[in-house]
Amino acid sequence: xxxxxxxxxxxxxxxxxxxxxxxxxxxxxxxxxxxxxxxxxxxxxxxxxxxxxxxxxxxxxxxxxxxxxxxxxxxxxxxxxxxxxxxxxxxxxx
Amino acid sequence: xxxxxxxxxxxxxxxxxxxxxxxxxxxxxxxxxxxxxxxxxxxxxxxxxxxxxxxxxxxxxxxxxxxxxxxxxxxxxxxxxxxxxxxxxxxxxxxxxxxxxxxxxxxxxxxxxxxxxxxxxxxxxxxxxxxxxxxxxxxxxxxxxxxxxxxxxxxxxxxxxxxxxxxxxxxxxxxxxxxxxxxxxxxxxxxxxxxxxxxxxxxxxxxxxxxxxxxxxxxxxxxxxxxxxxxxxxxxxxxxxxxxxxxxxxxxxxxxxxxxxxxxxxxxxxxxxxxxxxxxxxxxxxxxxxxxxxxxxxxxxxxxxxxxxxxxxxxxxxxxxxxxxxxxxxxxxxxxxxxxxxxxxxxxxxxxxxxxxxxxxxxxxxxxxxxxxxxxxxxxxxxxxxxxxxxxxxxxxxxxxxxxxxxxxxxxxxxxxxxxxxxxxxxxxxxxxxxxxxxxxxxxxxxxxxxxxxxxxxxxxxxxxxxxxxxxxxxxxxxxxxxxxxxxxxxxxxxxxxxxxxxxxxxxxxxxxxxxxxxxxxxxxxxxxxxxxxxxxxxxxxxxxxxxxxxxxxxxxxxxxxxxxxxxxxxxxxxxxxxxxxxxxxxxxxxxxxxxxxxxxxxxxxxxxxxxxxxxxxxxxxxxxxxxxxxxxxxxxxxxxxxxxxx
Numbered sequence: 024x025x026x027x028x029x030x031x032x033x034x035x036x037x038x039x040x041x042x043x044x045x046x047x048x049x050x051x052x053x054x055x056x057x058x059x060x061x062x063x064x065x066x067x068x069x070x071x072x073x074x075x076x077x078x079x080x081x082x083x084x085x086x087x088x089x090x091x092x093x094x095x096x097x098x099x100x101x102x103x104x105x106x107x108x109x110x111x112x113x114x115x116x117x
Numbered sequence: 118x119x120x121x122x123x124x125x126x127x128x129x130x131x132x133x134x135x136x137x138x139x140x141x142x143x144x145x146x147x148x149x150x151x152x153x154x155x156x157x158x159x160x161x162x163x164x165x166x167x168x169x170x171x172x173x174x175x176x177x178x179x180x181x182x183x184x185x186x187x188x189x190x191x192x193x194x195x196x197x198x199x200x201x202x203x204x205x206x207x208x209x210x211x212x213x214x215x216x217x218x219x220x221x222x223x224x225x226x227x228x229x230x231x232x233x234x235x236x237x238x239x240x241x242x243x244x245x246x247x248x249x250x251x252x253x254x255x256x257x258x259x260x261x262x263x264x265x266x267x268x269x270x271x272x273x274x275x276x277x278x279x280x281x282x283x284x285x286x287x288x289x290x291x292x293x294x295x296x297x298x299x300x301x302x303x304x305x306x307x308x309x310x311x312x313x314x315x316x317x318x319x320x321x322x323x324x325x326x327x328x329x330x331x332x333x334x335x336x337x338x339x340x341x342x343x344x345x346x347x348x349x350x351x352x353x354x355x356x357x358x359x360x361x362x363x364x365x366x367x368x369x370x371x372x373x374x375x376x377x378x379x380x381x382x383x384x385x386x387x388x389x390x391x392x393x394x395x396x397x398x399x400x401x402x403x404x405x406x407x408x409x410x411x412x413x414x415x416x417x418x419x420x421x422x423x424x425x426x427x428x429x430x431x432x433x434x435x436x437x438x439x440x441x442x443x444x445x446x447x448x449x450x451x452x453x454x455x456x457x458x459x460x461x462x463x464x465x466x467x468x469x470x471x472x473x474x475x476x477x478x479x480x481x482x483x484x485x486x487x488x489x490x491x492x493x494x495x496x497x498x499x500x501x502x503x504x505x506x507x508x509x510x511x512x513x514x515x516x517x518x519x520x521x522x523x524x525x526x527x528x529x530x531x532x533x534x535x536x537x538x539x540x541x542x543x544x545x546x547x548x549x550x551x552x553x554x555x556x557x558x559x560x561x562x563x564x565x566x567x568x569x570x571x572x573x574x575x576x577x578x579x580x581x582x583x584x585x586x587x588x589x590x591x592x593x594x595x596x597x598x599x600x601x602x603x604x605x606x607x608x609x610x611x612x613x614x615x616x617x618x619x620x621x622x623x624x625x626x627x628x629x630x631x632x633x634x635x636x637x638x639x640x641x642x643x644x645x646x647x648x649x650x651x652x653x654x655x656x657x658x659x660x661x662x663x664x665x666x667x668x669x670x671x672x673x674x675x676x677x678x679x680x681x682x683x684x685x686x687x688x689x690x691x692x693x694x695x696x697x698x699x700x701x702x703x704x705x706x707x708x709x710x711x712x713x714x715x716x717x718x719x720x721x722x723x724x725x726x727x728x729x730x731x732x733x734x735x736x737x738x739x740x741x742x743x744x745x746x747x748x749x750x751x752x753x754x755x756x757x758x759x760x761x762x763x764x
Contacts, residue, residue, distance in 0.1 A: 089326060096350075096354065097354060100354045100441050103441055103442060104358065104394050104441070107394075107442070107444070107445070108387075108390055108391070108394070110453075110457050110460070111390055111445050111451075111453050111457055112384065112386065112387060112390060112453075114457075115453040115454045115456055115457030116452060116453050116454070116457075117452060117453065117454045
């Protein structure tokens with residue numbers, strides 16, 4: 024029975040519903056802009072990770088090395104781009 | 118009438134009317150020629166619908182050469198205008214249009230397809246594959262690039278060329294300061310070509326990761342394949358930024374958004390910022406395959422294995438990462454503080470380290486080698502010193518405090534031409550000469566080839582060294598004229614002579630192609646250069662399936678092993694080969710994209726909606742199409758192999 028029941032996927036589904044609820048709460052609760060945006064960003068990234076790992080089977084084939092290398096590399100580039108841009112355009116701008 | 122006015126050239130001149138007539142006549146001549154010689158069917162069956170990586174490579178090559186001459190004419194016109202003070206050859210508007218199109222054509226429609234040409238032709242052969250991973254996607258990539266290039270090139274006869282520089286900085290490129298449709302062309306044409314490039318990136322990463330010959334581990338790949346892998350990784354990570362940026366620019370220009378405006382919360386320098394987030398990796402997309410070519414050429418003609426294989430790979434990977442960390446050095450003078458500038462200064466100068474490692478590796482490969490100076494090798498040898506001049510001035514520009522002196526002057530122009538011409542153009546010409554026999558079955562004439570290499574190298578120095586001096590004296594780039602009292606006159610005259618020399622050099626290459634096509638011997642070996650890697654292990658001309666038996670590989674120089682150490686390259690016997698079918702969909706879809714782009718440029722909404730539907734219909738058809746390819750039988754393979762061996 025344990026092999027037949029897709030426990031991981033069901034839990035993943037529940038977890039992603041939970042994340043959606045948290046994100047939705049930003050609309051209903053009276054949060055500051057910073058707080059709201061942070062919450063949205065964080066839940067969005069976790070959500071993307073859950074989808075990738077649980078439902079798109081990122082780690083389940085022998086390509087897992089290549090797939091995760093790509094994902095991490097993309098993540099680093101994205102973070103560098105975003106924070107570098109913030110540095111140039113806002114924080115470091117006199 | 119207002120509707121039709123947009124199609125008129127806002128700033129006509131006799132030269133533009135002449136080119137309109139010339140384009141018209143050429144189109145009629147091509148159509149008439151194809152009809153007269155009954156070549157329509159041949160063209161459609163063999164080229165327009167092909168998914169063969171070799172033919173796609175050749176089509177990229179032809180487009181790149183055509184665009185080289187388009188961009189070259191722009192360059193000559195610019196240098197002619199600046200040759201003497203207060204010249205009246207071009208006015209300010211024409212000069213603006215010409216330097217803009219020169220930049221875009223040379224980078225996006227010349228250098229990129231040239232690289233794609235060699236990558237398409239060489240990489241599958243070098244890894245012992247029969248085609249790329251997604252052959253039809255590859256055809257789509259080419260046709261999207263081609264239609265993007267054509268859309269961009271009709272801008273100067275319909276509606277006017279873009280004139281805000283190849284970087285197209287806002288707010289200058291916004292509707293307020295650039296009213297004509299020129300900048301729309303920029304946004305849409307590059308978008309279409311860019312989608313094609315992105316697809317190529319995905320395609321080649323997959324090909325290289327999944328389709329290598331048995332035994333070829335990652336660290337046994339030839340260096341050009343390694344450089345292609347790293348390049349395509351950069352493409353996949355950098356081009357989405359351009360896609361989004363161009364989309365935002367299009368929205369600003371056509372739909373009144375305020376991403377890059379100076380008012381309503383827009384941020385004009387954000388364009389420059391994101392442009393260079395893409396633009397700097399783009400520089401390495403151009404240079405890394407060029408480095409790959411040099412590695413192949415130098416180790417072949419020094420008759421030695423490449424020195425420091427692992428450090429070569431390592432330095433490319435480091436370059437690919439660092440290339441994403443330096444973009445701010447393109448606008449040190451924008452107004453960010455010393456801390457920000459220092460950070461990007463340091464990352465910039467850090468890139469010189471892995472690049473230096475590569476240069477020393479080439480020098481050590483040459484050390485004690487039995488050097489044979491053929492035309493490709495001559496380009497490689499000329500590259501090392503000239504590129505170093507460009508590279509060292511790059512480090513000067515990378516120092517943010519000093520950059521305030523160099524920024525936006527001819528010094529910068531000299532720097533990046535001294536990097537791109539020896540780096541990319543020499544490499545592509547070396548690659549062209551080196552792979553020509555594999556592509557077309559005869560060799561280019563060595564004597565004419567060497568003459569053109571020397572002329573191009575000397576002319577490059579003549580054209581760009583003076584700019585270092587006039588730049589330091591304060592000559593700004595993108596200025597259409599200057600007064601005599603500035604003293605820039607003599608420098609610019611020397612530059613013009615250099616530019617004319619470059620034109621002679623390129624004309625000589627064309628003559629070489631003509632001469633060799635007529636007189637060169639067709640009786641050449643499959644491995645005319647006595648080279649080392651797999652692409653030379655198959656017949657010339659390369660059969661459609663590349664290798665009758667998939668090669669077995671033990672090192673990065675499989676063919677050399679087979680020639681010198683008795684390695685058995687093709688074990689086993691013939692089996693039927695699975696090949697992809699040709700398809701007209703990529704070509705038709707790209708034609709629809711062309712109309713889509715044209716409608717977008719001129720904001721003609723009905724055709725835009727219809728063509729958008731058309732594009733989705735093409736994609737939908739692909740999803741429901743059952744195309745399992747075809748098999749080449751053992752008998753056919755035997756027949757082909759016997760014919761080729763006899764030839």
